[in-house]
Amino acid sequence: xxxxxxxxxxxxxxxxxxxxxxxxxxxxxxxxxxxxxxxxxxxxxxxxxxxxxxxxxxxxxxxxxxxxxxxxxxxxxxxxxxxxxxxxxxxxxxxxxxxxxxxxxxxxxxxxxxxxxxxxxxxxxxxxxxxxxxxxxxxxxxxxxxxxxxxxxxxxxxxxxxxxxxxxxxxxxxxxxxxxxxxxxxxxxxxxxxxxxxxxxxxxxxxxxxxxxxxxxxxxxxxxxxxxxxxxxxxxxxxxxxxxxxxxxxxxxxxxxxxxxxxxxxxxxxxxxxxxxxxxxxxxxxxxxxxxxxxxxxxxxxxxxxxxxxxxxxxxxxxxxxxxxxxxxxxxxxxxxxxxxxxxxxxxxxxxxxxxxxxxxxxxxxxxxxxxxxxxxxxxxxxxxxxxxxxxxxxxxxxxxxxxxxxxxxxxxxxxxxxxxxxxxxxxxxxxxxxxxxxxxxxxxxxxxxxxxxxxxxxxxxxxxxxxxxxxxxxxxxxxxxxxxxxxxxxxxxxxxxxxxxxxxxxxxxxxxxxxxxxxxxxxxxxxxxxxxxxxxxxxxxxxxxxxxxxxxxxxxxxxxxxxxxxxxxxxxxxxxxxxxxxxxx
Numbered sequence: 001x002x003x004x005x006x007x008x009x010x011x012x013x014x015x016x017x018x019x020x021x022x023x024x025x026x027x028x029x030x031x032x033x034x035x036x037x038x039x040x041x042x043x044x045x046x047x048x049x050x051x052x053x054x055x056x057x058x059x060x061x062x063x064x065x066x067x068x069x070x071x072x073x074x075x076x077x078x079x080x081x082x083x084x085x086x087x088x089x090x091x092x093x094x095x096x097x098x099x100x101x102x103x104x105x106x107x108x109x110x111x112x113x114x115x116x117x118x119x120x121x122x123x124x125x126x127x128x129x130x131x132x133x134x135x136x137x138x139x140x141x142x143x144x145x146x147x148x149x150x151x152x153x154x155x156x157x158x159x160x161x162x163x164x165x166x167x168x169x170x171x172x173x174x175x176x177x178x179x180x181x182x183x184x185x186x187x188x189x190x191x192x193x194x195x196x197x198x199x200x201x202x203x204x205x206x207x208x209x210x211x212x213x214x215x216x217x218x219x220x221x222x223x224x225x226x227x228x229x230x231x232x233x234x235x236x237x238x239x240x241x242x243x244x245x246x247x248x249x250x251x252x253x254x255x256x257x258x259x260x261x262x263x264x265x266x267x268x269x270x271x272x273x274x275x276x277x278x279x280x281x282x283x284x285x286x287x288x289x290x291x292x293x294x295x296x297x298x299x300x301x302x303x304x305x306x307x308x309x310x311x312x313x314x315x316x317x318x319x320x321x322x323x324x325x326x327x328x329x330x331x332x333x334x335x336x337x338x339x340x341x342x343x344x345x346x347x348x349x350x351x352x353x354x355x356x357x358x359x360x361x362x363x364x365x366x367x368x369x370x371x372x373x374x375x376x377x378x379x380x381x382x383x384x385x386x387x388x389x390x391x392x393x394x395x396x397x398x399x400x401x402x403x404x405x406x407x408x409x410x411x412x413x414x415x416x417x418x419x420x421x422x423x424x425x426x427x428x429x430x431x432x433x434x435x436x437x438x439x440x441x442x443x444x445x446x447x448x449x450x451x452x453x454x455x456x457x458x459x460x461x462x463x464x465x466x467x468x469x470x471x472x473x474x475x476x477x478x479x480x481x482x483x484x485x486x487x488x489x490x491x492x493x494x495x496x497x498x499x500x501x502x503x504x505x506x507x508x509x510x511x512x513x514x515x516x517x518x519x520x521x522x523x524x525x526x527x528x529x530x531x532x533x534x535x536x537x538x539x540x541x542x543x544x545x546x547x548x549x550x551x552x553x554x555x556x557x558x559x560x561x562x563x564x565x566x567x568x569x570x571x572x573x574x575x576x577x578x579x580x581x582x583x584x585x586x
Contacts, residue, residue: 019101022160023050023149024169026106029098030144031177034058037142040200041185044174048191049166051149051157059141062114065121069133071110072125074100104128105156106149112142127152171195175211176250176257179284182207205235208284220283221328225320230293232317234285239325239567240574242271242279249280253287253294258305266314270321273565275572277536285317328567405553411546414553422584424577427553429569430560431544436535436570437563439501443528448482451497458495458507459488462515467491469519476523482530483514502538509537539570 037060113120
């Protein structure tokens with residue numbers, strides 16, 4: 001077959017496949033044109049999920065008859081004149097593909113008028129090739145009506161989702177642009193019903209509260225950071241309040257909503273330990289940077305962005321989010337200030353809390369009246385992981401907890417009165433957090449702690465690949481004093497000693513994790529990087545000590561106050577629940 005030029009209607013429909021995948025894409029393109037035209041009031045109407053009708057009206061600059069016809073030509077644009085303009089773009093659209101693409105797959109009516117003209121112009125087309133134009137009376141601005149989307153491309157229509165799903169995409173699209181432009185009045189109507197109508201305002205936070213009324217915006221954390229010409233500001237969810245969907249994080253670049261996977265991953269990493277594993281952080285991040293720092297011309301839809309210095313932006317956001325999360329660490333504890341705890345243990349002469357005993361550091365005595373725990377059964381010399389959580393710091397906090405304790409339920413939940421709220425502390429989760437951070441702090445110093453010798457060496461067999469990996473690492477493990485392993489056969493080994501904080505029941509998990517981590521990342525990684533995933537598994541299997549009375553709660557509260565993150569347990573679940581009287585009445 002010889003090479004031929006594609007007919008214009010075919011090339012337009014191919015372009016439409018890149019720009020217009022669903023009704024929400026039509027809404028997006030028309031909204032952006034309205035904003036580029038300087039509109040201060042925009043109304044969007046749609047029916048049947050946008051399949052039967054989409055109408056976008058604005059009070060922008062409008063067009064004369066010549067431009068009203070020219071705007072349907074491919075690559076006709078008023079926003080770009082030369083290639084250098086791509087680096088200084090201050091508009092949404094610049095390719096000139098959106099309107100001809102929309103016109104090629106729907107029935108379109110355009111009514112537009114400039115303030116300097118007495119009459120407006122109406123343009124109609126059903127195939128994107130033939131156009132009917134005539135004078136008309138209409139208000140200043142532009143009204144773009146799209147009917148029967150994909151009427152001439154039935155295959156594309158088959159791939160649309162349900163009407164409810166397509167409607168949700170349209171609503172979300174309009175909501176995002178309304179959030180990005182609080183100074184513009186937005187009205188959205190679905191099937192002749194008003195979804196929302198927001199007046200122009202100055203504060204983005206006010207607009208977000210209006211558009212997402214069910215979100216607890218008042219408890220969100222504000223973020224503000226800057227590095228050179230890059231600025232980041234916005235709001236992120238507090239610890240423990242994530243979402244099951246990754247779609248609840250909204251990112252804007254120079255007021256343009258964008259999809260940014262690497263920023264979502266950056267936030268997930270920053271929230272590690274602050275949210276449950278299967279949940280995602282939510283929030284609104286507004287990025288501002290010169291056009292020379294990014295490329296928006298990656299895809300016709302312009303949702304994907306390529307950044308010039310991705311690592312710099314990633315680090316800026318990670319630092320800002322991490323610092324903001326850490327800044328709220330003392331709020332629910334009733335303690336004015338606490339220093340991070342040192343790697344040091346606790347010993348009490350007044351009680352028989354024998355699992356809170358150390359033999360390496362100065363004593364820190366706390367008197368706990370009328371506490372007598374039953375003596376523990378004799379054990380071998382093997383230590384248990386419970387000893388770790390009980391280590392008490394040698395420094396007292398500068399102010400004792402001020403929360404008013406009044407009840408303990410099921411030896412797990414401690415109730416505090418902090419007017420006007422009722423606070424509930426999950427004591428089991430608190431113990432897990434304390435244990436996790438004590439080990440974490442030790443590993444951050446590249447220390448593994450003392451090893452425990454196993455009375456009867458643990459024998460295990462590996463496959464050929466894992467056995468080869470372990471053989472290469474035996475000297476490294478002994479040199480770093482991580483554990484003591486000896487080969488017993490071609491693929492068989494004996495474990496003689498392991499870190500004191502690893503329970504014997506977790507030996508197989510410990511070995512499997514060690515081999516996987518070494519095979520993936522080698523021997524140059526830090527101890528924290530080597531063991532961090534294992535610490536999460538360890539905290540899940542941790543069996544807490546019983547909390548018997550207020551004295552135990554107070555001691556636990558003081559230890560928790562010394563943690564870097566006293567808000568959530570290692571799995572990201574909230575340790576503190578706050579209830580107002582209205583919450584309880586509901």
